[in-house]
Amino acid sequence: MKQLKTKILFEMRVLVSVVDASEALEALAGGADIIDVKDPSRGSLGAPSKHRVLEVKLALPPTATVSAALGDDPRSREVLSLAREASKLGLSYIKAGSLGLKSVEEATEVYRAIKSMSGGVEVVAVAYADFSECGCLSPMEVLEAAYKSDLGVFMIDTYKKDGRSTFDHLSEDYLVEVRRAALSRGMTMALAGSLKLRHVEKVFxxxxxxxxxxxxVCEGGRLGRVSRRRVEELVSKYRVLSLSLCK
Known part of the structure; x- marks a missing residue:
């Protein structure tokens, strides 16, 4: 196994995706920094209903950081509709996928449109680690479109939820290259995609x-229920490793 030589320059924040208020409370109690609302039965970035987002937001303390998935295809009416409501719903971030986008130019135009409707809520452009299998733009291309759209946050996830993780599709070296590209543009990078406890050192x-x-962090897989115990276990492992690397 490679030795960890990374110097942590910032505290890594843990995002947990939830489907309702009950899961949101479990995730927050377990130590999650960001509560992300989505409907996993509808895909990688399955959009939740506005009612569900509001339910989660009202169940949490006013200071909680809450995000929501808009959908995998950022051109859809549903994505634009939820983007318009993001500010009213009190969201900090909204995540828009890259499914169906054929060029950096098209992606830039679409992300700019979403940002213009978001009421100041941070728009996250999401690339897929398995982009070659789903006919999508590469992470580097989505990053470039996000930068040209003046977005502050970029994420890599997996489109197909078949048990394979981001690390099964992309090498650590490539992911580090993408992270450096994001940092050089002054952007925040988020990493997801069927990540498990065993991936902790790779993530760092x-x-x-x-x-x-x-x-x-679910009992029964991604379509199961978020468990406070599982969130605590995962967050604890990240915190311990983070502290050891900061010394």
Whole structure:
């Protein structure tokens, strides 16, 4: 196993995706920094209903950081509709996928449109680690479009939820290269995609600002229920490793 030589320059934040208020409270109690609302039965970035987002937001303390998935295809009416409501719903971030986008130019135009409707809420452009299998733009291309759209946050996730993680599709070296490209543009990088406890050291070698989970903190997989115990276990492992690397 490679030795960890990464110097942590910032505290990595843990994002946990939830489907309702009950899961949100479990995730927050377990130590999650960002509560992300989505409907995993509808895909990688399955959009939740506005009612569900509001339910989660109202169940949490006013200071909680809450995000929501808009959908995998950022051109859809549903994405634009939820983007318009993001500010009213009190969201900090909204995540828009890159499915169906054929060029950096098209992606830039679409992300700019979403940003213009978001009411100041941070728009996160999401690239897929398995982009070659789903006919999507590469992470580097999505990053470039996000930068040209003046977005502040960029994420890599997996489109297909078949048990393979981001690390099964992309090498650590490539992910580090993407992270450096994001940092050079003054952008925040988030990493997700069927990540498990066993991926902790790999994640720290990549060194993103935010790391996202769902299946790893659920009883019964990503379509199961978020468990406070699982969130605590995962967050604890990240905190311990982070402290050891900061010494």
């Amino acid at each position: 070698r990549v060194n993103p600002h935010i790391v996202g989970f769902r299946g790893a």
